Amino acid sequence: MTTNPRCCPAMLISAPASGQGKTTVTAALAYYHRQQGRRVRVFKTGPDFIDPQILAYASGQPVYQLDLWMMGEAHCRDLLYRAAGEADLILIEGVMGLFDGDSSSADLAQALAVPVAAVSDAQGMAQTFAAVAYGLANYRPGLAFAGVIANKIGSAGHAKLLQEALPAQTPLIAAVARDDAVGLPSRHLGLWQADEIGDLDTRLARAAELLNSYTPCQLPAPVSFVGVSIDPPPHLLAGKRIAVARDAAFSFIYQANLDCLQAMGAELVFFSPLKDCALPEADSVYLPGGYPELHLQALADNTAMKQALIRHHQADKAIYAECGGFLYLLQTLADIDGNQAAMAGLLPGRARMQTRLANLGMHSLQLERGEIRGHSFHFSTLETTLEPVASSVAQRSFGHGEGFFRSGSLQASYLHLYFPFNPRLAAGFF
Known part of the structure; x- marks a missing residue:
C-alpha cells in the first residue's frame, strides 16, 4: 500500500x-x-x-x-x-x-x-x-x-x-x-x-x-x-536495557540500527570503553565497529572495563560485537607497526592490522532465524581457534565470507549488519 x-x-x-x-x-x-x-x-x-x-x-x-x-x-x-x-x-x-x-x-x-x-x-x-x-x-x-x-x-x-x-x-x-x-x-x-x-x-x-x-x-x-506502508518491527525487546559503546574507538554504527532497537522496545544507554571504568546497568552490550587499533594502549590500560565485560559475560548476559568491537573482544590486537596490546580476552585469538585491505563488500548472512544483510570493510587479519557457527556470502566475486562466532551469550563477527532488514533476527543478538 x-x-x-x-x-x-x-x-x-x-x-x-x-x-x-x-x-x-x-x-x-x-x-x-x-x-x-x-x-x-x-x-x-x-x-x-x-x-x-x-x-x-x-x-x-x-x-x-x-x-x-x-x-x-x-x-x-x-x-x-x-x-x-x-x-x-x-x-x-x-x-x-x-x-x-x-x-x-x-x-x-x-x-x-x-x-x-x-x-x-x-x-x-x-x-x-x-x-x-x-x-x-x-x-x-x-x-x-x-x-x-x-x-x-x-x-x-x-x-x-x-x-x-x-x-x-x-x-x-x-x-x-x-x-x-x-x-x-x-x-x-x-x-x-x-x-x-x-x-x-x-x-x-x-x-x-x-x-x-x-x-x-x-x-x-x-x-x-511516495511512501510505502511498512509494518513496524515486533516489540521483542520491551523492558530490555542495551549498553551501546560509543566513543572515538567505537563509532561505526547505523542510526537505523539504534532506531530499530528502540522501536522494538529497548532502552539504550551509552558508555565509553576508552574512559569508563564500569558498564551501565544493562541486560546486554552492543560493541560496534570503529578504530580500536588507534587506541590500543588506552583500551589495554582500562582493565576495569575489560573486567566488567568479563563479569557481564560470566553472568550469561548477551554481548553483540561487530568488526572493531569484535577485535576488542579478542586476546590481543596489533597495529600496522606491530605494536601489540591485550584486549578483553573474551574470545580466543589475535588480530593484526595490515596496510592492505583484507575484505570489502556486501554480505548476506543466514542464521537460524533467517537472512540478514550487511557489509564488511577491514584491514585486519584474524587468527583464532574458535570455529564459526556460520559464514556469510560475499556479493562480490573477489570477496570472501566472514565467520560468525558464538561463545555462550556472546555473538560476534567482522560484519556490520543492518538490523531493519530482519528485526526479529537482530533482536536475538540482545
Missing part, C-alpha cells in the same frame, strides 16, 4: 570517481542551507559510517544510509518519504563514481526518481569538463540529471570557460574555488571522524562561502516522494 506523495527539493550528489569532493560539497550545501534557516536532511549512498558523521555535523540532523540491496527499495522509499515530511531540502551523497558498483548511485537515483548533480574536479580542465559532464548525463537513458558542480576551479574566468562549454541542458549548478582550507583529512578507512577535526565548523563555513563565489546557490527542483 502506498501513501499520498510528499514534495521536497532534492538531488543526489555524485561524481565521475572517488576523490572529486562529493563529501565536502554535500556538507557545504547542507551547511549553507541550514545557515539560511532551512531544515536539511542528508542521506549517504551505501554502507558508510564516516562520511555521515561529517554530514550530520553540517546538517544538524542524523544521517541515514540508502542502499537498494542491503536495505531494500521499500525501506529506502520509506526513509525518504519521512524526511520529505519534515525537510526543506533533501541531499543524498553518492558513493564512488556515478555508475560504479552493483548497487550504484545511478541505480539508486533512477529507482527513486531523484535527479543527479555531478561534482567534478575541474583542475587542469576546460572544454573536457563539458565532455565528462555530457558523458555522465547521457550514459544511461532515463537517468534524471540536474547539472554539474565544478570543484577546485582556479578563477572566475575558469568558471566562465567551463559554463560556456557545457551543453544548454546541463547547467553549472555551482563552481567552488580551490582552497586547501576546506579539505577534509583522511586515513586508511576514509575521512577522519567529525569529532577529530577540530576546525570542522570553520572548514564547512568556508566551503559554504565558496559555493556562492561564482553562481548563486539555489534550491534544486522539488521531487515527489
Whole structure:
C-alpha cells in the first residue's frame, strides 16, 4: 500500500570517481542551507559510517544510509518519504563514481526518481569538463540529471570557460574555488571522524562561502516522494536495557540500527570503553565497529572495563560485537607497526592490522532465524581457534565470507549488519 506523495527539493550528489569532493560539497550545501534557516536532511549512498558523521555535523540532523540491496527499495522509499515530511531540502551523497558498483548511485537515483548533480574536479580542465559532464548525463537513458558542480576551479574566468562549454541542458549548478582550507583529512578507512577535526565548523563555513563565489546557490527542483506502508518491527525487546559503546574507538554504527532497537522496545544507554571504568546497568552490550587499533594502549590500560565485560559475560548476559568491537573482544590486537596490546580476552585469538585491505563488500548472512544483510570493510587479519557457527556470502566475486562466532551469550563477527532488514533476527543478538 502506498501513501499520498510528499514534495521536497532534492538531488543526489555524485561524481565521475572517488576523490572529486562529493563529501565536502554535500556538507557545504547542507551547511549553507541550514545557515539560511532551512531544515536539511542528508542521506549517504551505501554502507558508510564516516562520511555521515561529517554530514550530520553540517546538517544538524542524523544521517541515514540508502542502499537498494542491503536495505531494500521499500525501506529506502520509506526513509525518504519521512524526511520529505519534515525537510526543506533533501541531499543524498553518492558513493564512488556515478555508475560504479552493483548497487550504484545511478541505480539508486533512477529507482527513486531523484535527479543527479555531478561534482567534478575541474583542475587542469576546460572544454573536457563539458565532455565528462555530457558523458555522465547521457550514459544511461532515463537517468534524471540536474547539472554539474565544478570543484577546485582556479578563477572566475575558469568558471566562465567551463559554463560556456557545457551543453544548454546541463547547467553549472555551482563552481567552488580551490582552497586547501576546506579539505577534509583522511586515513586508511576514509575521512577522519567529525569529532577529530577540530576546525570542522570553520572548514564547512568556508566551503559554504565558496559555493556562492561564482553562481548563486539555489534550491534544486522539488521531487515527489511516495511512501510505502511498512509494518513496524515486533516489540521483542520491551523492558530490555542495551549498553551501546560509543566513543572515538567505537563509532561505526547505523542510526537505523539504534532506531530499530528502540522501536522494538529497548532502552539504550551509552558508555565509553576508552574512559569508563564500569558498564551501565544493562541486560546486554552492543560493541560496534570503529578504530580500536588507534587506541590500543588506552583500551589495554582500562582493565576495569575489560573486567566488567568479563563479569557481564560470566553472568550469561548477551554481548553483540561487530568488526572493531569484535577485535576488542579478542586476546590481543596489533597495529600496522606491530605494536601489540591485550584486549578483553573474551574470545580466543589475535588480530593484526595490515596496510592492505583484507575484505570489502556486501554480505548476506543466514542464521537460524533467517537472512540478514550487511557489509564488511577491514584491514585486519584474524587468527583464532574458535570455529564459526556460520559464514556469510560475499556479493562480490573477489570477496570472501566472514565467520560468525558464538561463545555462550556472546555473538560476534567482522560484519556490520543492518538490523531493519530482519528485526526479529537482530533482536536475538540482545
